[in-house]
Amino acid sequence: MAGRRSSFGKDTGLQARMVMTMFLLGLVYVVFIGVLFAAGAAAGLIVIVALVLLLVQFFGSDKIALATMGVKEVTPAQEPELHGIIERLCVQADLPKPKVGVIETSMPNACAMGKSKKATTVCATRGILELLSPAELEGVMAHELTHVINRDVLVMTLASFFATLASMIAQFALFFGGFGGGYGRGRDEEEEIMLVLLVSVLVYAISFLLLRALSRYREFAADRGSAVLTGRPSALASALLKISGTMERVPTQDLRRAEGMSAFFILPARTKKSLMNIFADHPPLEQRLAALERLESQLQSSA
Amino acid sequence: MGLRDILTGRHTVKGPAPDRLFAISTAYVTLQAEHQIDPAGKAAIVFQALATSEFEATLRDMEEVVTATGGESGTTVSTEDDSYGYRWMVLHNPDGAPSVEDLAVGINAVSTSIETAGHGERLLCAVFAFADAQKRRIYFIYNYKRGSWYPFVPDPANAQSRLTERELQIKAQMASELPIEPELERWFPLWGIPI
Numbered sequence: 081m082a083g084r085r086s087s088f089g090k091d092t093g094l095q096a097r098m099v100m101t102m103f104l105l106g107l108v109y110v111v112f113i114g115v116l117f118a119a120g121a122a123a124g125l126i127v128i129v130a131l132v133l134l135l136v137q138f139f140g141s142d143k144i145a146l147a148t149m150g151v152k153e154v155t156p157a158q159e160p161e162l163h164g165i166i167e168r169l170c171v172q173a174d175l176p177k178p179k180v181g182v183i184e185t186s187m188p189n190a191c192a193m194g195k196s197k198k199a200t201t202v203c204a205t206r207g208i209l210e211l212l213s214p215a216e217l218e219g220v221m222a223h224e225l226t227h228v229i230n231r232d233v234l235v236m237t238l239a240s241f242f243a244t245l246a247s248m249i250a251q252f253a254l255f256f257g258g259f260g261g262g263y264g265r266g267r268d269e270e271e272e273i274m275l276v277l278l279v280s281v282l283v284y285a286i287s288f289l290l291l292r293a294l295s296r297y298r299e300f301a302a303d304r305g306s307a308v309l310t311g312r313p314s315a316l317a318s319a320l321l322k323i324s325g326t327m328e329r330v331p332t333q334d335l336r337r338a339e340g341m342s343a344f345f346i347l348p349a350r351t352k353k354s355l356m357n358i359f360a361d362h363p364p365l366e367q368r369l370a371a372l373e374r375l376e377s378q379l380q381s382s383a
Numbered sequence: 384m385g386l387r388d389i390l391t392g393r394h395t396v397k398g399p400a401p402d403r404l405f406a407i408s409t410a411y412v413t414l415q416a417e418h419q420i421d422p423a424g425k426a427a428i429v430f431q432a433l434a435t436s437e438f439e440a441t442l443r444d445m446e447e448v449v450t451a452t453g454g455e456s457g458t459t460v461s462t463e464d465d466s467y468g469y470r471w472m473v474l475h476n477p478d479g480a481p482s483v484e485d486l487a488v489g490i491n492a493v494s495t496s497i498e499t500a501g502h503g504e505r506l507l508c509a510v511f512a513f514a515d516a517q518k519r520r521i522y523f524i525y526n527y528k529r530g531s532w533y534p535f536v537p538d539p540a541n542a543q544s545r546l547t548e549r550e551l552q553i554k555a556q557m558a559s560e561l562p563i564e565p566e567l568e569r570w571f572p573l574w575g576i577p578i
Contacts, residue, residue: 160543160574164467167571171507172431174397174528176568215468230388308396311433311505312468380435 219316226305400530
């Protein structure tokens with residue numbers, strides 16, 4: 081849509097940070113692959129095993145997640161308002177309509193799962209349906225649909241492939257190399273195994289942090305996409321405020337059970353304020369609100 | 384959406400497709416003559432109203448333009464917001480003189496001024512109301528993003544249900560006259576249409 085006037089400016093900074101993160105991830109992985117090949121040995125086998133795992137994760141994870149979270153698919157007759165909101169957003173975004181699910185928990189949250197635009201499920205919890213006004217719910221659903229449009233599941237699965245591989249190798253090397261020792265291996269070989277182990281641990285640590293950063297950038301991008309899709313950045317901001325306010329009041333037990341679902345949600349199911357934001361998969365609320373506020377002022381001054 | 388857009392998570396909302404709105408202003412002749420589906424003299428355009436002073440000013444200008452162009456035919460305009468936060472701008476023909484051409488011209492004037500103001504991606508759809516021989520409402524919905532039409536027949540007896548059989552009949556009858564949306568899963572319903 082070049083040359084056409086738009087209500088929102090570009091966010092070149094966010095895109096640059098995202099590309100930079102991916103570049104660094106790639107760099108780490110290239111070094112990793114180099115070391116693996118230099119070490120030779122069973123590296124090829126491990127790569128194949130990891131590839132299979134990746135495929136299983138990519139094609140199966142949504143079903144597993146849907147099942148463990150207790151998502152119930154709902155028909156338009158059961159949830160007319162939710163379906164109405166999603167249908168209109170689909171028209172706006174020119175998307176086929178995803179499946180719509182509801183999770184019967186009082187914790188307010190929403191998530192989207194699926195590997196392609198055609199096979200997606202968008203879920204909302206009972207809590208969020210009761211908590212938010214239609215405009216706020218629309219903002220949240222637009223955020224989730226933007227994850228679908230941006231193929232975030234695919235991007236994150238692919239990006240984390242080598243991190244998974246590295247963690248597997250580290251475990252493998254610890255198990256056989258660290259304690260075994262036998263089978264008449266030479267000194268050189270043991271040194272080699274130690275080197276691979278060391279590099280794997282390093283790769284895992286660095287790529288873990290980079291992946292978390294990437295995940296946070298994708299969240300910002302989804303917030304932005306929601307604002308662009310609905311034209312109401314402040315509605316999403318208000319929804320985030322409401323959700324976070326309630327999340328802090330919800331009893332801990334419920335939250336602990338919900339902890340595992342965190343990565344899929346619009347807000348993580350944690351109440352503690354994290355000291356180290358670099359480990360978080362979602363950006364801090366204040367930063368998201370500030371980004372949405374910038375969008376709203378761009379919109380207001382677009383005349 | 385290209386690979387670059389996927390990698391950078393950048394996402395722009397699609398603007399309107401090439402305009403096929405005016406297909407209705409010829410198709411209605413067939414509807415009326417061969418299928419006894421008569422225009423109800425009402426049409427509406429649905430869009431997301433941005434909460435900015437600039438957008439509101441555009442809307443006010445637009446209403447004036449539509450009222451002015453509709454002056455000789457007597458077309459009137461009214462606006463309302465639905466529960467989803469979308470704005471409906473409803474055009475009424477004068478009683479007893481339904482004119483699909485006038486409505487299409489009016490709707491086009493509205494969509495053009497929204498697009499000229501740079502907000503083309505806010506347009507959702509246009510709805511033209513018809514009634515069949517049993518006085519049942521039949522809507523023709525124009526999807527701006529895809530530039531295609533589809534029929535929507537809500538069931539008068541049950542809320543939130545539609546008469547899919549009737550819609551498919553209409554599709555078969557009108558496929559040569561109207562650019563009908565080929566993917567049935569994109570025939571999104573609009574409940575509680577105010578016309």
